[in-house]
Amino acid sequence: MENNERKISTVEAILAVIFVASADLMEFLASLLAIPIQVIPVVGQGLGAALMLFAWLYGFTVTALTLTWIYFKGLSMRWFLGGSGLELIPGINALPLRTAAILAVIAEDRLPLLKKASGLVKPTAKSAVATK
Numbered sequence: 001m002e003n004n005e006r007k008i009s010t011v012e013a014i015l016a017v018i019f020v021a022s023a024d025l026m027e028f029l030a031s032l033l034a035i036p037i038q039v040i041p042v043v044g045q046g047l048g049a050a051l052m053l054f055a056w057l058y059g060f061t062v063t064a065l066t067l068t069w070i071y072f073k074g075l076s077m078r079w080f081l082g083g084s085g086l087e088l089i090p091g092i093n094a095l096p097l098r099t100a101a102i103l104a105v106i107a108e109d110r111l112p113l114l115k116k117a118s119g120l121v122k123p124t125a126k127s128a129v130a131t132k
Contacts, residue, residue, distance in 0.1 A: 013106045023062035024096040030055035031094040079104035
């Protein structure tokens with residue numbers, strides 16, 4: 001594979017964002033609904049805890065599958081690991097950090113193409129002549 005070739009196709013990028021955004025949406029909805037549900041005595045507390053546990057398990061599964069996919073694609077995991085690590089902090093996990101992290105992975109994959117298309121990358125021979 002050449003250095004300027006994409007490792008993630010457009011369809012894969014769209015599906016990855018939808019997959020990861022579903023986990024962020026699930027955690028956001030669970031954190032919104034868990035508190036009002038817990039007002040119901042006994043049953044509500046169990047439902048609220050079950051809802052949060054299900055959202056956490058779903059998010060953990062999505063993270064594990066996405067990390068495996070990133071690894072097999074040969075991409076850098078630093079952005080996604082950072083975003084997923086922040087998702088472990090209670091309260092902050094309601095933010096779409098995992099979705100932002102997968103968007104950063106996709107942008108990093110496409111960055112060489114963006115630099116070449118915009119003309120930001122100059123050939124080294126011309127750069128050496130221009131500086132002398």
